[in-house]
Amino acid sequence: MHLESAPAQGLEGNRYWVRPISAAMRELERVVADIAPTDIPVLLMGESGTGKEVLAAEIHRRSQRQNEPFVKVNCAALTPSSLNEWLYGTGLDHGGNSSPTPGTVFWGEISELDLTCQSKLLLALSDGDIVPQPRCRGARVISATSRNLQEEMRAHCFREELYYRIHGVSLRLPPLRQRREDIPALVDCFLKKYAALFGHPQTSLSPQTLQALLDHSWPGNVRELENVAKKIVALGDEHAAVADLGAPRAESLSGSVRPAGGSSLKEAARKASRKAERELILQALARTRWNRKRAAQELQISYKALLYKLKQISLEDSTES
Numbered sequence: 001m002h003l004e005s006a007p008a009q010g011l012e013g014n015r016y017w018v019r020p021i022s023a024a025m026r027e028l029e030r031v032v033a034d035i036a037p038t039d040i041p042v043l044l045m046g047e048s049g050t051g052k053e054v055l056a057a058e059i060h061r062r063s064q065r066q067n068e069p070f071v072k073v074n075c076a077a078l079t080p081s082s083l084n085e086w087l088y089g090t091g092l093d094h095g096g097n098s099s100p101t102p103g104t105v106f107w108g109e110i111s112e113l114d115l116t117c118q119s120k121l122l123l124a125l126s127d128g129d130i131v132p133q134p135r136c137r138g139a140r141v142i143s144a145t146s147r148n149l150q151e152e153m154r155a156h157c158f159r160e161e162l163y164y165r166i167h168g169v170s171l172r173l174p175p176l177r178q179r180r181e182d183i184p185a186l187v188d189c190f191l192k193k194y195a196a197l198f199g200h201p202q203t204s205l206s207p208q209t210l211q212a213l214l215d216h217s218w219p220g221n222v223r224e225l226e227n228v229a230k231k232i233v234a235l236g237d238e239h240a241a242v243a244d245l246g247a248p249r250a251e252s253l254s255g256s257v258r259p260a261g262g263s264s265l266k267e268a269a270r271k272a273s274r275k276a277e278r279e280l281i282l283q284a285l286a287r288t289r290w291n292r293k294r295a296a297q298e299l300q301i302s303y304k305a306l307l308y309k310l311k312q313i314s315l316e317d318s319t320e321s
Contacts, residue, residue: 012320018189028171030057036062041166043143046173049221052144053108055173060104065140068103076112083117087124087134104140111147117183122162141166144145166241176218176225183213186222190229200233209238216245219282244278280310 016077035042035057043050053072061213073086081177113121125136125141141165152158186206195202205213218224231241233302280299296306 010207018182018185021176021178021182021185023183024174025179025182028173031169031171032059032062035059035169036295037064039063039140041141041168043149043167044142044173045149046144046146047221048146048285048287050173050175051222053106053172055171055234056106056142056144057106058107059142059315060140063104063140069101070104070106070221071102072106072108072137075107075109075117078113078117080116081122082118083113084287087120087136088132102136102139104142105136107141107143107166109145110143111145111149111152115157115159118162120300122159122165125162149264156205167249176221180214183225185211186225187229190226191233194230194233198233198262200236203236203238204231205232209242210243213247219279220285224282277309281306283310 032055042056042059046052057070058065077161082155105120124136149158149163149167153160153163187210191203191205194200213225213228220227228241232238235241253304255270281295283293284298288298292306292310293303296303299306301309
């Protein structure tokens with residue numbers, strides 16, 4: 001089971017919190033300010049890579065439990081036995097250390113729980129007296145899903161009782177393509193983060209590169225933007241880092257003039273094909289939460305072929321966020 005405790009810090013001290021500019025995110029922040037001091041359960045919804053875990057950490061940071069552990073649980077990795085061990089077990093992690101009593105539990109991708117695990121979690125979250133007491137008893141519950149739980153319930157894949165237990169307040173994180181105003185501040189935050197991590201000097205993007213980022217559709221959402229910023233810092237070449245986005249060629253970004261006559265029809269078709277292929281791969285990865293084997297199955301190609309294509313588009317080291 002993947003479970004970890006995080007320090008009591010939110011987005012600003014953690015990963016990519018910036019003061020939002022877009023109207024959708026400003027409204028979301030207003031609601032967060034209202035609900036964070038309470039203990040009401042929160043259900044976070046949105047596409048993969050939109051920052052649900054980060055928002056959960058921000059809610060915890062603003063709560064009265066901010067000095068208690070923020071514990072993240074990867075529901076996709078849970079089995080009935082591993083869930084039961086964590087809820088009622090020894091309280092020791094795999095290293096023999098005492099597991100912290102959570103102030104907030106973040107159930108990541110809760111729709112990935114099978115029905116047996118859902119039943120166990122529902123019992124642990126109930127108000128009745130349970131002996132022994134589950135470790136999450138009394139903790140703030142924040143859950144996240146990239147699936148439509150209403151559809152999951154209609155398909156009898158998600159228990160209604162559990163849905164109403166975790167659905168105190170629901171918040172939907174918009175995809176990055178619907179909050180493009182936030183891109184400049186987000187990418188600046190990422191550039192500073194990776195400059196510090198890699199020991200590289202801080203850099204500012206040219207207006208042409210920033211426009212390329214604003215024009216991109218971002219099927220991988222904020223996670224994809226973070227990967228691009230990481231490449232910019234690592235390569236020290238913003239033109240090369242954005243080349244796979246279908247952005248203007250490096251020559252035009254640097255201000256040089258294209259040869260008379262422009263690109264050939266064959267070259268244009270090749271570029272369009274590469275861009276379409278990249279978009280399909282990223283969409284499959286987003287749907288499968290970056291599970292490469294499942295994405296390869298969806299794309300009807302071999303796992304080895306997918307790894308090769310990921311290397312071609314510089315996404316071979318992408319990870320979830």
